[in-house]
Amino acid sequence: MPEYKAPLRDMRFLIDDVFDFHASYAALGATDATPDMVSAILEEGAKFCEQVLAPLNRFGDEQECQFNNGVVTTPKGFKEAFAQYVEGGWNGLAADPAYGGQGLPHSLGLLISEMVGASNTSWGMYPGLTHGAMSAIHAHGSEEQKQTYLTQLTEGRWTGTMCLTEAQCGTDLGIxxxxxxxxxxxxxxxxxxxxxxSAGEHDMSENIVHLVLAKLPDAPAGTKGISLFIVPKFLPDAQGQAGARNGVSCGSIEHKMGIKASATCVINFDSATGFLIGEANKGLNCMFTMMNHARLGTGMQGLCLGETSFQGALKYANERLQMRALTGPKAPDKVADPIIVHPDVRRMLLTMKAFNEGNRALAYFTAQLLDQAHRADSAEAREEAENLLAFLTPICKAFMTETGQEATNLGMQVFGGHGYIREWGMEQLVRDCRIAQIYEGTNGIQALDLLGRKVLGSQGKLLRGFTKIVHKFCEAQADHAQLKPYVAQLASLNTQWGELTQKLGMAAMKNPDEVGAASVDYLMYSGYVTLAYFWLRMALVAQQQLQAGTGEAAFYQAKLATCAFYFKRLLPRTAAHLAAAEAGSECMMSLPAEHFGL
Ligand SMILES: Cc1cc2nc3c(=O)[nH]c(=O)nc-3n(C[C@H](O)[C@H](O)[C@H](O)COP(=O)(O)OP(=O)(O)OC[C@H]3O[C@@H](n4cnc5c(N)ncnc54)[C@H](O)[C@@H]3O)c2cc1C
Known part of the structure; x- marks a missing residue:
């Protein structure tokens, strides 16, 4: 398994220099999150993830969860690590102090979850699902429900789940x-x-709080008839502690391709006692609170696994000796050169690096929006943040997991045949990452959400909220001495983004299939342009720091080189996505289903 080291230097570059989290914490009144406090949290979080979670990762993959007569046992060490996580105060870091949390900004919680997911994705599912349940109860639960459930979840005695999927439906929850x-x-x-x-049954907490979608007897058909219920495994007693067993049981667990130490359960409810959250028949709205939280978390899994894979691949590329550089030996004292001399190996490493660091910038920008949406004084500022969040969430979820999967595949490829062998741990990262493209709404569904619901559904308003930001940036930097050509490239793609959207909107008015035919390419196009904006923001700061001579020249030069690689080698993929998005639905829809094959 690659040895995970939290990329604190890169994290600090974004927090301190690119996005200035400290200024926004001060503006939002998050006075506890002082620069010293943030720094200490990152250091301690890194230690916990590197020293406690990372060593359990490979073992968890091998041992998997065990199912025995309704009881699920997590791999050895998981339970203890969870107790340590709770003891360290990590679980309630960003939770409401009224229910036992520490009230620190949500963005800080996201930084910790990055390190957790990168060191041990399977383990991270348990607190991840709990945080999703906490956000839904916080947003929609009654005061009594918050006192009873939120406090226990925040304090880590109980954990949470999200129970949507049934055998006959995952995407179509209306049925x-x-x-x-x-x-x-x-x-x-x-x-x-x-x-x-996920986390439906396990041995890490005293109680499990299931958030369950169900229908009332008189419910309208479809998604308008769904309600959300809290269904605890053990019913709270008079003191609010886990009391009598409820009619909830685990029927089995799945044997899966990856995240094998995350228990994926069949959960049966047999006249179990449940409590309505929010209004009857408005369950899907409540669930969206949880899903938006979870979608960002799922996007992060792409970044997390891409990062760990990159760390392994970089080390290997510097150590593995094969062939000589085309331009002559670079390590003449050795039998061959390290493979990092070969352009194709560099292509793979730089692709991973460009996706990881670009995705990290996208994620941290989004995390700042979360803070703003929760804490800004004015309703206007909160609404602006919420609109941007609504627009960026499907991009984070789908683009970050598509590119994260590409990164883990490349990381395995850098290892050659050894990447395919379990011992090195690189294939586990590919397997663990793959589910992120599927759950929390498949990436195909994210693409429909982006183009159909968010962009066309708002008559382009949500898109313009973001393209305006990009436009302003490009205007301000149009004459930048070093970055000018890249700024022009971004400005042109940004304009093209609006034009493409208009074309698709017009086509969709004549034929609704045009949206579904274009959506995945539209989302990928959007992702590449979005990352180009963040790469230029990073390059701008790197250039400023180099000119100011603040030291660490190699770090900033690497940023500029990776930005150049992104613009020259990855951003041109937008042309293919544009052509495909504009190609129309006819070439897909004209073939009758019965003519596809035997
Ligand atoms: C390891 C794991 C953990 C999971 N954890 C949870 C969990 O904690 N809680 C939970 O509730 N669920 C969970 N899920 C379920 C997961 O969210 C669903 O599998 C996923 O949403 C897809 O649903 P489905 O499998 O029913 O596929 P389907 O909905 O049957 O979709 C099949 C294919 O059709 C496509 N498709 C469907 N409808 C459309 C459409 N209208 N337009 C275009 N394409 C469409 C989909 O994109 C997909 O490619 C988990 C699944 C796995 C494997």
């Missing part, structure tokens, strides 16, 4: 069959079976 029958005492009897429930 769920789980039923909720009102009881005389105001509770509901929940019956049905959910599949693929």
């Amino acid at each position: 769920i069959k789980t039923r909720a029958v009102p009881q005389a005492d105001g509770s509901y009897a929940i019956s049905g079976s959910k599949i693929f429930i």
Whole structure:
């Protein structure tokens, strides 16, 4: 397994220099998050992830979760690591102090989750799902529900899940069959079976709080008839502690390609006692709070696994000796040169580096928006942040996982045949990453969400919210001595983005299939342009620091070189996505389903 080192230098570059988190914390009144505090949190978080979580990663993959008669046992060490995580105060870092949290900014929570996911993705699923459940209860639960459940979840005694999927539906939640029958005492009897429930059953906490989508007897058909319920494994007793066993059981766990130490469970509800969250039939809205949280988290998994894979590949490329450089030996004292001399190996490493660092910038910008959406004084500022978040969330989820998967594949390729062998740990990263393109709404569904719901659904308003930012940046930097050609390239793509959107909007008015036919290419196009903007913001700061002679010249030069690689070698992919997005649906839809094959 590659030895994970938290990329603190790169994280600090973004926090301190590019996005100035400290100024925004001060402006948002997050006075506890002083620069010293932030620094200490990053150092301690890195230590925990490098020393406690990373060593469990490979072992977790090999041992997997075990299922025995309804009981799920996580790999050895997982439970203890969770206790340490809770003890260290990590679980409630960004949670509301009214319910036991520390009230630090959400962006700080996201930085910690990056290190957690990069050191041990499977383990990170347990707190990840818990945080999703916490955000839904916080946003939609009653005060009593918050006191009872949120406090226990924040303090890490209980963990949470998200129970949406059933055998007959994952994407189309309007056809769920789980039923909720009102009881005389105001509770509901929940019956049905959910599949693929992450962290649905395990041995890491005293109780598990399931957030379950179900339908009331008189519910309207489709997604307008879905309600959200809290269904705890053990019902809270009079003191709010885990009491009598509820009618919830784990039927089995899945055997999977990756994240093998994350328990993926069939959860059966047999007239289990449940409590409605929010309004009846408005469950999907409540669930979206959780899903938006989880979608960003899933996008982060692409970054996390891409980063760990890069760290392994970089070390290997400097050590593995094969062939001589085309321009003559670079290590004449050795039997061959290290493979990092070969252009193609550099292509792979730079592709990984450009995606990882670009995705990190996108994620941290989005994290800052989360803070603004939660804490800004004015309703206008909160709304602006929420609109940008709505627009960027499907890009984060899908683009970061598509490119993260590409990065882990390349990392494995750098190792040659050894990458395919388990011992090196590189193939585990490919396997662990693959699910991120599927769950939390497949990337195809994210693309529909972006183009259909967010962009065309707002008549382009949400897109313009972001392209205006890019436009202003390009105007301000149009004459930049070193970056001018890149700024011009970005400005032109930014204009083209609007034009493409208009064309697709017009086509969709005549034929709704045009949206579905163009959406994935549209999302990828959007992702590449978005990352180009963040690469230029990083390059601008790197250039300023080099000119100011602040030291660490190699770090800043690497930023500029990677930016140049991104613009010259990766951004041109937009041309292919543009052509495909504009190609129309006819070439896909004219072939009758029965003519596809035997
Ligand atoms: C390891 C793992 C963990 C998971 N964890 C959880 C969890 O904690 N909680 C939970 O509730 N679920 C969880 N899931 C379920 C996951 O979210 C779903 O598998 C996913 O949303 C896809 O649903 P599905 O499998 O039913 O595929 P389907 O919905 O059947 O989709 C099949 C294919 O059709 C495509 N498709 C469907 N409809 C459309 C459309 N309208 N337009 C274009 N394409 C379409 C999809 O993109 C996909 O490629 C998990 C799954 C796995 C494997």
